[in-house]
Amino acid sequence: MIVLVALLSGLVFALGLGLAGMTRPDNVLAFLDLAGAWDPALMLVLAGASGLYMLVAPAVLQRHRPLLAPRFHVTMRRDIDAKLLLGAALFGVGWGLVGLCPGPALVGLAGGGGDLVLFVAAMLAGMFLFTRVEAPSP
Amino acid sequence: MATSPLLFALLGGLLIGAASLWLLVAAGRIAGVSGIVGGALRPRAGDLAWRLAFVLGLVAGGAVLRVLSPETLPKSLPHSGPVIALAGLLVGFGARLGGGCTSGHGVCGLGRRSPRSLAAVLTFMITAFVTVWLARHVLGGAA
Numbered sequence: 688m689i690v691l692v693a694l695l696s697g698l699v700f701a702l703g704l705g706l707a708g709m710t711r712p713d714n715v716l717a718f719l720d721l722a723g724a725w726d727p728a729l730m731l732v733l734a735g736a737s738g739l740y741m742l743v744a745p746a747v748l749q750r751h752r753p754l755l756a757p758r759f760h761v762t763m764r765r766d767i768d769a770k771l772l773l774g775a776a777l778f779g780v781g782w783g784l785v786g787l788c789p790g791p792a793l794v795g796l797a798g799g800g801g802d803l804v805l806f807v808a809a810m811l812a813g814m815f816l817f818t819r820v821e822a823p824s825p
Numbered sequence: 826m827a828t829s830p831l832l833f834a835l836l837g838g839l840l841i842g843a844a845s846l847w848l849l850v851a852a853g854r855i856a857g858v859s860g861i862v863g864g865a866l867r868p869r870a871g872d873l874a875w876r877l878a879f880v881l882g883l884v885a886g887g888a889v890l891r892v893l894s895p896e897t898l899p900k901s902l903p904h905s906g907p908v909i910a911l912a913g914l915l916v917g918f919g920a921r922l923g924g925g926c927t928s929g930h931g932v933c934g935l936g937r938r939s940p941r942s943l944a945a946v947l948t949f950m951i952t953a954f955v956t957v958w959l960a961r962h963v964l965g966g967a968a
């Protein structure tokens with residue numbers, strides 16, 4: 688059942704990205720280009736998505752457990768450490784270089800373009816590299 | 826896109842929020858794409874199938890978009906191969922080191938009012954703004 692839940696979530700997530708225009712790197716870069724013809728669309732996407740989440744998630748997390756799983760997997764960490772900031776900084780550089788982040792890149796694979804395959808392969812390599820250098824969690 | 830791209834942006838955002846909430850209420854999981862994919866690269870018992878299913882859902886959604894609205898999917902990117910590969914590496918490694926990307930920190934983290942996620946989002950927005958400014962306005966589109 689969890690597999691079907693995740694499949695549906697990914698599907699709707701992708702349609703949302705597409706409807707919002709966020710599967711197109713040029714739209715993402717138009718938001719990131721403050722000195723150019725700035726396009727606020729990405730901000731509205733983020734506001735709509737996180738705003739809805741903010742309205743509903745607290746009530747969901749009040750429940751003892753999810754509908755179809757034994758428990759919630761949600762971190763309660765609140766500290767801001769160097770790894771968080773360094774990782775986010777590197778992520779932003781990569782995002783700014785071509786205008787792709789993980790979700791739109793995976794959705795974009797369906798377009799069949801070789802550049803998208805290259806990006807996703809490199810992204811997976813970067814994630815794999817992280818599992819090599821990561822210290823075991825305490 | 827037709828009349829107002831900004832309206833579509835808001836509606837698309839709401840759809841993304843709904844998909845993320847659905848994963849939380851039904852499966853108890855955060856809809857963070859880099860976390861879901863990264864976790865699949867180092868799977869624990871019984872933890873792999875749902876991750877692959879989510880990724881499959883993303884690609885299947887892409888296939889639907891390709892049929893309904895082909896212009897939403899890029900055929901190619903206006904960058905050289907080495908730049909695309911470097912960007913992918915930085916996005917993959919950085920998202921894992923920083924504990925999330927635009928979906929996990931952006932949508933779900935901000936949506937839970939997490940101070941970690943707010944710090945991450947502000948940080949990657951700033952480095953992305955600077956990167957685009959350098960690439961487009963200082964180096965003149967060399968990247």
